[in-house]
Amino acid sequence: MADWNVAWESSHGSSVEEEPLVITSKFGDGYEQRSPDGINNSLRKFSLVFKKVPEAQMKAMRDFLRSKGGVTPFTFTPYFPLDTDSSGNTVQVLVVCRKFTFKAMDFNCFSTTLVFEEVIG
Secondary structure (H helix, E strand, C coil), X not given: CCECCCCCCCCCCCEEEECCCEEEEECHHHCEEEEECCCCCCCEXXXXXXEEEEHHHHHXXXXXXXXXXXXXXXXXXXXXXXXXXXXXXXXXXXXXXXXXXXXXXXXXXEEEEEEEEECCC
């Protein structure tokens, strides 16, 4: 399985989103019962911002993402302080990237925002 190149570091402004999937049943008098929707109900979405990326690096990123076709997962190491294990080590996650758009900025310089969705299996 291929890895996202760790040399392709994102810019400031990148973020991670987590929204647990919950099944809710509402009853009379405002009572509500909640339960997780599935075993892995809280997968993350990483929004990565890349600014002023040289053309050669952007082509390599694009070619990598094209080779995965939005369906084949790859490993990614998040750079967010909150995404560490109990020992403080950054842990790789399995992700897919379903959409990518590249924007030309200056001469041989590009930008993009990629959304990596965590997957299981």
